[in-house]
Amino acid sequence: MAAKGLAKFIIVITTVSAAIMELIDTSIVNVALTDMSGSLGVSIEDISWVITAYAIANVIIIPLTGFLAEYFGRKNYYIASMIIFTIASYMCGDSTTLIELVMWRFIQGVGGGALLSTSQAILFDAFKPEDRPVASGLFGMGLVLGPTLGPTLGGYIMDNYQWPLIFMINIPIGIIATMLAFSFIDKKEGEGKHKKGMHIDYNGILLLIVGIGCLQYVLERGEAEDWFSSNTIRICAILAFVGLVSFIWYELSIKKPAVNLRVLNNRNLAFTTIFTFVVGFGLYTSVFVFPVLAQRVLGYTPYETGLTLLAPTMITVIMMPIIGKTMSKGYSPIPFVVTGFIFFAAYCWYSAKVSPDVNRWDFFFPLALRALCLSLVQLPLINQAVAGLQPKDYAAGISLNNMTRQLGGAFGIAIANNYVAQHYAQHKTDMISNLAEGSAQLSGRVATLTHGFIAGGSDSASAVTKAYTIINAAADKQAYYLSYLDTFRLITVFFIAVIPLVAFLRVKKKSPLDLAAAKAAVAEAH
Known part of the structure; x- marks a missing residue:
């Protein structure tokens, strides 16, 4: 009631x-x-x-x-x-x-x-x-x-x-x-x-703990432990695969499973989980990549970084109830989802072109676009997850959808970590090759810095060492900067790639009375 x-x-x-x-x-x-x-x-x-x-x-x-x-x-x-x-x-x-x-x-x-x-x-x-x-x-x-x-x-x-x-x-x-x-x-x-x-269902719960727990461990710790060069990561990857395959088989073979995977037979829920996974990927990866970019490259404090993220995100506070009210009139969620995914791709593409000398307010527009697109997709996907399910299956559908969002975030952060590390190494190598010993550009930069340190009281040997240290730090910073921009482009690809899958989502035309009855059934399921 x-x-x-x-x-x-x-x-x-x-x-x-x-x-x-x-x-x-x-x-x-x-x-x-x-x-x-x-x-x-x-x-x-x-x-x-x-x-x-x-x-x-x-x-x-x-x-x-x-x-x-x-x-x-x-x-x-x-x-x-x-x-x-x-x-x-x-x-x-x-x-x-x-x-x-x-x-x-x-x-x-x-x-x-x-x-x-x-x-x-x-x-x-x-x-x-x-x-x-x-x-x-x-x-x-x-x-x-x-x-x-x-x-x-x-x-x-x-x-x-x-x-x-x-x-x-x-x-x-x-x-x-x-x-x-x-x-x-x-x-x-x-x-x-x-x-x-x-x-x-003790067996199902145990298999879920082993499978999901080990998978999450691999995603969270893989980069820190150098992925499959670590025995622990290899063992956990095997346990995750065996545990998840066994979990899926077992849950589908018994009458009363702890997690009702049969609801994924519903096409709407199955494809909605794909969209939800990508939303989790984009939401958590962007919240991970932007703060590191802001602090490591642009020199922001943690609090300044948070404020930069927070101001435009408050758009969500305004937009979510408006979209909720709009959808209560029976509008199809599909246009919201498509528009939101296009906007998020635009945000990532814009962020991939940001200059290293930007100020905090230059981020307001792209982050506001991110907030708008997340407002457009979150609610329609929540509703679409249970569209077509029987009332008794709503709890299972919502739980699976929420788990998928969290896993999308875990995959996103793991991929971003690995992607940044690989592209950082590549960009650093490219820059060093362009600054080969004896090149006029490198020699001129070293000479300028060395003279500055000598004028400040350093001896010649330490002045040269300091000059190379500064150049290496600048190359480090630039390599990280370029690799974070590459990560935003990667997120763009994910969001664009799944848009065609909206063709598999189905929304039946409902009268206001039918819509109210369906929403009442959603509540009963909980």
């Missing part, structure tokens, strides 16, 4: 805030890794497990949320997940060793992973059938804002406070959200009554 008045407002704030909080934690630690490694006395490679552990837990739990919500009861599962997330946040901030921090970060990911799909379902229930596209718009706003707010908030905290605060800031939000959820979110009718008769 739809909520009214104050209760509806509180449910909106609670669910959207919970989803944003979970997504913020996927990226907020990125700007704090150096301080965390120094504080705990470990290397940057070791501290990156803080990111890996959270991502692995997230991507494992997301496809299981439908089953777990049904088994424990949606409200109970939601509140328990919020409590787990909040307690784990405190323990992360209080950790004094790497093992302790990584363990609690994994537990935080287990609690946080449930907040996405479950928040979406509860939010839908708070709206009348004809207004549920607005609910999708509000939730989609959180999907875009979360990853973008992370670097901004993290940068501000690291500029002014200590790294434990990036975890401790979740505590008051988590406590308030838990109390509001307990007071204002109603239990679904019949919730928890079928728990005794439910079959628990």
